[in-house]
Amino acid sequence: MSTTQARVAADPTCWSCGAATGGEHFCPACGKLQPLPRGTDYFALFGLTRKLCLDAAELEKRFHQLSWKLHPDNFVRAGEYERELSLDRASQLNDAYRVLRDPISRVEYLLAREGMRKEGEHKQQAPPELLEEIFELNEWLDELRIARQTSSNGEMMALRGKLEAARKNFEEKLRAVDAELDGVFGQWDAALDAGADDAARKKLMTRMNELLNRRSYIRNLAANVQKELAEA
Amino acid sequence: MAYSDKVIDHYNHPRNVGSLPKEDPNVGTGLVGAPECGDVMKLQMKINPETQVIEEAKFKTFGCGSAIASSSLATEWVKGKTVEEALAIKNTDIVRELSLPPVKIHCSVLAEDAIKAAIGDWKRKKGDTTPAAQTTTTHG
Ligand code: FES
Numbered sequence: 001m002s003t004t005q006a007r008v009a010a011d012p013t014c015w016s017c018g019a020a021t022g023g024e025h026f027c028p029a030c031g032k033l034q035p036l037p038r039g040t041d042y043f044a045l046f047g048l049t050r051k052l053c054l055d056a057a058e059l060e061k062r063f064h065q066l067s068w069k070l071h072p073d074n075f076v077r078a079g080e081y082e083r084e085l086s087l088d089r090a091s092q093l094n095d096a097y098r099v100l101r102d103p104i105s106r107v108e109y110l111l112a113r114e115g116m117r118k119e120g121e122h123k124q125q126a127p128p129e130l131l132e133e134i135f136e137l138n139e140w141l142d143e144l145r146i147a148r149q150t151s152s153n154g155e156m157m158a159l160r161g162k163l164e165a166a167r168k169n170f171e172e173k174l175r176a177v178d179a180e181l182d183g184v185f186g187q188w189d190a191a192l193d194a195g196a197d198d199a200a201r202k203k204l205m206t207r208m209n210e211l212l213n214r215r216s217y218i219r220n221l222a223a224n225v226q227k228e229l230a231e232a
Numbered sequence: 233m234a235y236s237d238k239v240i241d242h243y244n245h246p247r248n249v250g251s252l253p254k255e256d257p258n259v260g261t262g263l264v265g266a267p268e269c270g271d272v273m274k275l276q277m278k279i280n281p282e283t284q285v286i287e288e289a290k291f292k293t294f295g296c297g298s299a300i301a302s303s304s305l306a307t308e309w310v311k312g313k314t315v316e317e318a319l320a321i322k323n324t325d326i327v328r329e330l331s332l333p334p335v336k337i338h339c340s341v342l343a344e345d346a347i348k349a350a351i352g353d354w355k356r357k358k359g360d361t362t363p364a365a366q367t368t369t370t371h372g
Binding site for chain 2: 126128130131132134135138139142212213216217218219220221
């Protein structure tokens, strides 16, 4: 339970009057704008738990409400610290909204916060079947590419058809991954509601990681076909 | 992105592109990928079972210039080395040799992973199950 809740630093107090703020954006006692408590994640910033099936309209509503409250225009007559704070908070809010709005960047963010998505050098290799499949698809695309350079006009037509088919194929694969991801998002949210233990949550996150990896390989392929088609 | 001269040279004249028979008991195949960018790399080597010397190495990489250069360089380096010597090659050696910028480090990691995976595959074929050369490696 504790890890799924907004992680707010213990008892933050107001920088101006010293009252306990309870992690609110504004001090309940003096009304001054507060810095974001250390460790607050983007979900908590919007008053949300770390659920993945986010209602886009609800998120947008909260974003507009907050950006209105945090807008630097409201602080033109405030002290220097609060003015700067509002600038910081407004740009944080924009970052947070950009990340949470898109389901893929949202789950990537969640996994990064949970320490599950390793970037750079310490990463896990994808399963061999996936790599094999991706490698073969790449080889196939490569053959089409080479054929494109050496073919006559008539052959070009046929080749275009093949490339179009390839694009459809990759797009379908992408849709399938996205559908599967959606399913896991639902399971994740249900697990949070049920107060699932770390092991269960980890299992779901591992699955999400795998799907994200698969997605990125296929997206790369789809982008390459797109490039070929643009030049064909 | 400005590539170093060495990267451009490997990119324009990749060494040892191609493949070796996968079923050959003396051939190890390493297939690895980088989920960050979706690039994949295959590295194969033919290893003499008596001397443990890598007699031949081939690669095929679908990826950026740095990944192609890293794998090309890797095949050059492992040829004539023993399995133990090849396992000692670190991605940082490749980074240094090719003057790769920080954003391209993962491309060199791919090459190191591919060497380890290929040797791991060869050892598995030989019935050696020591986990020394698995595809999941950490780099320090
Ligand atoms: S950018 Fe993908 S391996 Fe270099």
